[in-house]
Amino acid sequence: MQTEAFASDENKTPPNDRGITLGDRQSVAPPSQNGPLEWWYRLAAPLEPQQSTSEDRERVRAGRLSSVMLLIMFCFGITQLPNAFMSTNHFFLFIVLIAMVIDAGAFILNRRGQVLLAGSTMVVVVEIAFILVVLTSRTGITARSLTIFHLIVLTELMAVSLLPGKSVFIVALCNTIFTWAAISFLPHAPDFKLVTTSAYYSALASPIVLQVIVAIVTYLWAEGTRQAIARAEQVAVLERALAERDRAAAEQKLQLEQGIQQILHTHVQAANGNFEARAPLTQDNVLWQVGYGLNNLLARLQRAIQSENELQRAEKEVGRLLGAVRNAKAKHQLFQASRSGTILDPLAQELTGTRIHQP
DSSP states (O other): OOOOOOOOGGGSOOOOTTOEEETTEEEEOOOOOOOTTHHHHHHHSOOEETTOOHHHHHHHHHHHHHHHHHHHHHHHHHHHHHHHHHOSOTHHHHHHHHHHHHHHHHHHHHHTTOHHHHHHHHHHHHHHHHHHHHHTOTTOBOTTHHHHHHHTTHHHHHHHHHSOTTHHHHHHHHHHHHHHHHHHHSOBOGGGOOOSHHHHHHHHHHHHHHHHHHHHHHHHHHHHHHHHHHHHHHHHHHHHHHHHHHHHHHHHHHHHHHHHHHHHHHHHHHHTTOTTOOOOOOTTSTTHHHHHHHHHHHHHHHHHHHHHHHHHHHHHHHHHHHHHHHHHHHHTOBOOOOOOSSTTHHHHHHHTTOBOOOO
16 A cells, blocks of 8 residues: 655645745735725735744734824824914924824834834824924913823823833823923913912813823723733644644554555565565654564565575485486496586586596
8 A cells, every 4th residue: 555645735835926025034915805904004014924923923913003003194194284284383384294204204114014113103203293282382371282182192092002011101101291391381371371279280180180091091901902812822822733733643543554554465465475575664654663573574584485495406406416426326427417506516516527436
């Protein structure tokens, strides 16, 4: 029975004409999907390597999220351009344009797989943009400025999504200090007069409490998500290990069946008199030692049979030579003997052509 080969198509990587090189590894685009943002992912998100690890997959996931935030920031910046042209704050337009240019650089970093650097750039740009809008306002702090102090919480959402989880508390601390310093030291517009201490603390507490609550809740949510992803990765690793073990067990079972059939076939041939039969087992087969022992036994048995056949032929040649010698003695003739292919040929050749006398 011939050994059947296993096809390892699962371990072969299909060709992909959309591969690019990230570092020293070949990267390919993720499988085609029908999502509405798939076109943007192919344009702005990093590609996943062929032999990807859990860190690679996490970086790709974060890169996709960064690309979505970049798209939102680009759209938001475009919508703010008309407002920047009509705003009394002449620095507002420059702030928006510079932020969009820096976000374009973050776009390139994200595409190249430097997701952490791209995320840090985005958070810093948005944070500084909010701060500059407040600092460059001609009228100082107005009632509408409180909206900025509430919207700046977006930087915490970006930080907890794109950066390590604990970074959200650093961003929240920066936002809190900025809010306190702006309300406490910047000039106030007529519609934002804090005449009493109670009004001051009320205006200060609302955005700061929001910053703290958002930081705590988003951190807990992000850490829970990361732990769930880690558990899913562990389950996937265990499933792959079990699948590999089952595949190895199936391959070993097939080897056993094939080895048994080959050994049985060799026994049948030897029983029918074919002592030249051998079990064709290689060293990677689990029954190789059994097959080796059987082949060794058959080889010795074959040599023993050959030796027995040679002994029988030699016995017959002894009888023939003995008859030739007696005949030569009786007729007083020269001894003549032909070659027989046995070990007695040298003796027969030595006696040929001699006259044997009876003592």
